[in-house]
Amino acid sequence: MERTEKAKSQNADNVLDHFNLFRQPQYLEMFEKKKCEFENPVPAEEVEKIREWTKSWEYREKNFAREAISINPSKACQPLGAIFAAVGFEGTLPFVHGSQGCVAYFRSHFSRHFKEPSSCVSSSMTEDAAVFGGLNNMIDGLANSFSLYKPKMIAVSTTCMAEVIGDDLNAFIKNARDKGSIPQDFDVPFAHTPSFVGSHITGYDNMMKGILSYFWDGKAGTVPPLERKPVDRINIIGGFDPYTVGNMRELKRMLSLMGVNYLILSDNSDVWDTPTDGTFRMYDGGTKLTEISDAIHSKATVSIQGFCTEKTISYINEKGQQTAVFHCPIGVRATDAFLMEISKLTGKPIPEELEKERGRLVDAIADSNAHIHGKRFALFGDPDMTLGLTGFLLELGAEPIHVLCTNGGKEWEEKAKTLLEASPFGKNGSVYAGKDLWHMRSLLFTEPVDFLIGNTYAKYLERDTGTPLIRIGFPIFDRHHHHRYPIWGYQGGLNVLVWILNKIFDEMDKNTIVPAKSDYSYDIIR
Amino acid sequence: MTTLSAKIQEVFQEPACQKNRSKSDKERKKGCTKILQPGAAAGGCAFDGAKIALQPITDVVHLVHGPIACEGNSWDNRGSKSSGSKLYRLGFTTDINEMDVIYGGEKRLFKAIKEVVEKYRPPAVFVYNTCIPALIGDDLEAVCKAAKEKFGIPVVPIQSPGFSGSKNLGNKLAGEALLDYVIGTEEPEVTTPYDINIIGEYNLAGELWQVKPLFDQLGIRIAACISGDSRYKEIASCHRARAAMLVCSKAMINIARKMEERYGIPFFEGSFYGISDMSEALRNIATLLVQRGAEEELLAKTEILIRHEEQKAWRKLETYKKRLSGKRVLLITGGVKSWSVVSALQEVGMVVVGTSVKKSTEEDKQRIKKIMGEEAHLIEEMTPKEMYKMLKDAQADILLSGGRSQFVALKAKVPWLDINQERHHAYAGYEGMVNLVDQIDRTLNNPLWEALRTPAPWD
Numbered sequence: 001m002e003r004t005e006k007a008k009s010q011n012a013d014n015v016l017d018h019f020n021l022f023r024q025p026q027y028l029e030m031f032e033k034k035k036c037e038f039e040n041p042v043p044a045e046e047v048e049k050i051r052e053w054t055k056s057w058e059y060r061e062k063n064f065a066r067e068a069i070s071i072n073p074s075k076a077c078q079p080l081g082a083i084f085a086a087v088g089f090e091g092t093l094p095f096v097h098g099s100q101g102c103v104a105y106f107r108s109h110f111s112r113h114f115k116e117p118s119s120c121v122s123s124s125m126t127e128d129a130a131v132f133g134g135l136n137n138m139i140d141g142l143a144n145s146f147s148l149y150k151p152k153m154i155a156v157s158t159t160c161m162a163e164v165i166g167d168d169l170n171a172f173i174k175n176a177r178d179k180g181s182i183p184q185d186f187d188v189p190f191a192h193t194p195s196f197v198g199s200h201i202t203g204y205d206n207m208m209k210g211i212l213s214y215f216w217d218g219k220a221g222t223v224p225p226l227e228r229k230p231v232d233r234i235n236i237i238g239g240f241d242p243y244t245v246g247n248m249r250e251l252k253r254m255l256s257l258m259g260v261n262y263l264i265l266s267d268n269s270d271v272w273d274t275p276t277d278g279t280f281r282m283y284d285g286g287t288k289l290t291e292i293s294d295a296i297h298s299k300a301t302v303s304i305q306g307f308c309t310e311k312t313i314s315y316i317n318e319k320g321q322q323t324a325v326f327h328c329p330i331g332v333r334a335t336d337a338f339l340m341e342i343s344k345l346t347g348k349p350i351p352e353e354l355e356k357e358r359g360r361l362v363d364a365i366a367d368s369n370a371h372i373h374g375k376r377f378a379l380f381g382d383p384d385m386t387l388g389l390t391g392f393l394l395e396l397g398a399e400p401i402h403v404l405c406t407n408g409g410k411e412w413e414e415k416a417k418t419l420l421e422a423s424p425f426g427k428n429g430s431v432y433a434g435k436d437l438w439h440m441r442s443l444l445f446t447e448p449v450d451f452l453i454g455n456t457y458a459k460y461l462e463r464d465t466g467t468p469l470i471r472i473g474f475p476i477f478d479r480h481h482h483h484r485y486p487i488w489g490y491q492g493g494l495n496v497l498v499w500i501l502n503k504i505f506d507e508m509d510k511n512t513i514v515p516a517k518s519d520y521s522y523d524i525i526r
Numbered sequence: 527m528t529t530l531s532a533k534i535q536e537v538f539q540e541p542a543c544q545k546n547r548s549k550s551d552k553e554r555k556k557g558c559t560k561i562l563q564p565g566a567a568a569g570g571c572a573f574d575g576a577k578i579a580l581q582p583i584t585d586v587v588h589l590v591h592g593p594i595a596c597e598g599n600s601w602d603n604r605g606s607k608s609s610g611s612k613l614y615r616l617g618f619t620t621d622i623n624e625m626d627v628i629y630g631g632e633k634r635l636f637k638a639i640k641e642v643v644e645k646y647r648p649p650a651v652f653v654y655n656t657c658i659p660a661l662i663g664d665d666l667e668a669v670c671k672a673a674k675e676k677f678g679i680p681v682v683p684i685q686s687p688g689f690s691g692s693k694n695l696g697n698k699l700a701g702e703a704l705l706d707y708v709i710g711t712e713e714p715e716v717t718t719p720y721d722i723n724i725i726g727e728y729n730l731a732g733e734l735w736q737v738k739p740l741f742d743q744l745g746i747r748i749a750a751c752i753s754g755d756s757r758y759k760e761i762a763s764c765h766r767a768r769a770a771m772l773v774c775s776k777a778m779i780n781i782a783r784k785m786e787e788r789y790g791i792p793f794f795e796g797s798f799y800g801i802s803d804m805s806e807a808l809r810n811i812a813t814l815l816v817q818r819g820a821e822e823e824l825l826a827k828t829e830i831l832i833r834h835e836e837q838k839a840w841r842k843l844e845t846y847k848k849r850l851s852g853k854r855v856l857l858i859t860g861g862v863k864s865w866s867v868v869s870a871l872q873e874v875g876m877v878v879v880g881t882s883v884k885k886s887t888e889e890d891k892q893r894i895k896k897i898m899g900e901e902a903h904l905i906e907e908m909t910p911k912e913m914y915k916m917l918k919d920a921q922a923d924i925l926l927s928g929g930r931s932q933f934v935a936l937k938a939k940v941p942w943l944d945i946n947q948e949r950h951h952a953y954a955g956y957e958g959m960v961n962l963v964d965q966i967d968r969t970l971n972n973p974l975w976e977a978l979r980t981p982a983p984w985d
Contacts, residue, residue: 363936516612520609
């Protein structure tokens with residue numbers, strides 16, 4: 001009896017946590033036995049053989065010949081992007097017409113990335129709604145969320161379910177309004193955001209355009225459309241940006257330094273960075289609703305992440321505004337171009353303070369360039385960010401080898417190629433549009449690189465291939481607070497530089513850390 | 527202080543020093559570096575010089591007697607690599623406080639030695655004196671002597687208070703300490719006619735290891751390297767070596783000269799930097815060894831090795847020639863012998879527009895003139911302002927220098943490559959020259975410089 005007590009690895013006096021539990025000899029023994037006696041295991045050599053085979057060129061070719069299955073795609077769905085855009089407006093509750101499960105995912109996705117509560121509701125469609133249409137869910141849903149959460153605006157997007165059965169948002173919302181779910185003059189912009197089309201950046205675009213066109217074109221037929229009277233002001237749209245908290249604040253700081261009269265369309269830097277002071281802020285900050293209407297009069301709109309705003313920008317163009325499009329500008333030249341465009345549009349000179357910051361970033365690069373020069377990188381992410389990062393890597397003298405974008409198309413591919421071709425450091429680089437992280441796995445095995453840049457999911461690639469991961473992208477779940485740091489502007493370039501350098505130095509240390517073995521090069525000065 | 531000032535005078539009188547010989551008696555007494563100008567920027571002190579000269583001895587305890595400043599700022603600050611003990615990387619100091627200053631720090635020092643001996647059982651303890659104990663009159667030598675008797679291991683006093691002079695003086699004081707207390711105190715277990723000492727090589731970035739395989743191949747044994755990657759016993763018994771190579775002539779010339787005097791070990795000055803210099807060094811070592819009883823065939827073996835290694839290096843360098851040919855280099859260096867780097871750079875077609883000769887001997891200067899031509903720009907002393915102007919005017923494509931001039935180069939928007947002690951790439955030997963050229967190539971071709979040279983595009 002006593003013997004069996006002892007043989008248990010868990011006992012009340014010393015309860016082991018998951019990190020250690022299954023490493024106990026009892027478990028190891030049990031697993032081994034289970035495997036041999038019950039699992040009819042493939043011999044270990046065979047497993048090893050196959051593992052090695054998946055690293056080969058032969059496997060890579062088979063992997064790239066995949067036609068139907070996506071394995072570890074690096075993209076999210078439209079409503080996620082729609083919510084991202086919606087929460088950037090004052091007191092706005094994102095409302096997703098469709099099934100509630102999707103919305104639970106969106107909320108947890110954002111909460112895990114921003115470490116903040118993320119408010120969003122759904123119309124909780126069930127089977128009968130799928131059969132008879134979701135009108136009643138919309139009517140009840142708008143009424144409930146309006147009275148429960150007291151929003152100033154509800155921004156409606158859709159899940160696939162509502163899209164498949166063909167629910168008409170415009171008609172449904174009008175119906176709900178007529179039924180008294182919400183006041184007649186309560187703002188409910190909307191966008192159809194089917195997930196089987198595009199990705200989260202498409203959803204961002206649709207919702208942004210949905211909100212602007214709702215306000216500018218007569219609020220779904222309830223008021224006369226606005227007439228544009230140009231004023232000396234520019235609009236800025238950030239796009240789907242994992243660093244929105246840091247970036248928006250940095251952006252505002254730079255624009256204020258320049259003395260620019262600007263309006264940010266969708267500023268979610270406050271709602272995803274609320275203070276802990278005993279007050280729960282379901283809504284915080286954001287673009288004022290009156291400013292959405294004002295924005296039509298601005299002389300120009302600048303989109304910082306063009307692939308997130310394709311439809312929005314052409315809509316704004318049609319309204320007669322000038323537009324300028326960037327692709328997540330990171331680094332010296334990209335920031336130069338961005339600031340010069342702002343300067344050109346507004347006639348405001350770039351102040352000395354910003355020029356000094358530019359010099360500081362150049363200085364930082366100069367101090368450290370030897371460590372990055374010639375290092376080979378693989379990177380993946382959203383279309384704009386991969387372009388921005390590629391540009392910065394080239395600027396640092398690093399070599400982007402594999403540039404992969406699951407939600408990138410032909411246009412992205414062309415842009416990425418042009419970028420690589422313009423620099424001698426890009427000549428070994430290849431561009432992979434529409435590919436997933438299992439493709440990336442083959443790339444990393446067959447054509448190894450020094451470092452990998454990507455989101456949290458790339459940690460499995462890091463584990464499998466041994467390629468050190470620099471976490472930049474969306475989502476970042478397993479490291480905290482990166483979103484508080486800007487990656488735009490010269491300050492942002494500095495952050496990205498430091499993240500890259502930190503990994504390089506960490507690797508150098510890791511490579512030299514074994515006492516009495518490799519630590520003769522484990523130095524305090526790097 | 528009399529022993530210290532006597533030591534300093536001894537070092538100043540060093541007869542093997544070319545510079546010394548050319549001075550008048552009066553000048554010589556004043557020492558090597560010019561009197562410091564209060565308020566003007568200056569380099570390291572004698573303590574720093576002594577510490578960096580000996581710190582590469584890996585298995586001894588380097589104990590700094592003084593307040594926290596001295597060791598606190600110098601602990602493990604040199605990329606001098608060890609193939610064995612890591613003891614030299616620990617920061618040991620008596621960290622004396624106010625009461626010690628009032629009542630004297632000798633007791634604390636003695637206790638510190640006791641504790642460190644008990645804890646680490648090192649083959650020896652090196653005790654460095656600093657300004658404060660020297661000022662309050664702690665008798666370092668007496669404490670070390672007592673400790674040595676009590677604990678039965680060598681306890682070596684290094685008289686190097688910062689106020690006694692420059693870093694370079696400290697290097698020499700460290701050498702004196704080795705001569706007085708270490709070298710010749712033990713006998714080697716084995717000796718061969720192929721034993722050499724390498725003096726003034728610190729194994730920075732593992733450079734000695736790039737050269738050692740060449741010696742190994744020739745059957746030449748390094749009895750002691752002073753002081754890179756060395757053990758106490760090697761240095762204590764290195765007086766039985768047959769020949770010596772002096773690598774950094776200024777820092778430790780006193781060791782080489784006195785060992786020749788005391789033990790009859792002939793030495794030559796050489797360098798591991800540059801292909802022809804590396805070959806020359808191998809040749810000289812072989813020649814000295816053969817003169818002192820090594821087999822004649824060593825000479826032939828050396829020539830074969832040289833031919834083979836040179837060919838290998840040239841093949842590798844060939845690829846860079848095209849890209850580097852005609853590029854203009856300004857060379858500002860203290861530690862490494864500039865003429866050897868000059869010839870190496872010329873070997874890949876680069877143009878050396880100027881080189882510093884601050885630490886070069888007359889002979890060095892003659893050599894530089896020989897390679898670079900009479901109108902060669904030899905720079906004795908250069909303020910950052912002058913350097914800036916020169917970089918601007920000479921339109922050099924790259925500056926090779928120590929870390930301190932880095933910022934001057936960046937200001938002048940000229941690419942810069944670190945070739946002094948804080949560098950992390952090894953440039954010694956045939957391999958090293960290829961490394962250096964590769965680093966120059968990378969530095970020159972980094973896209974940063976374009977960003978740096980072009981003004982903000984809106985200007």
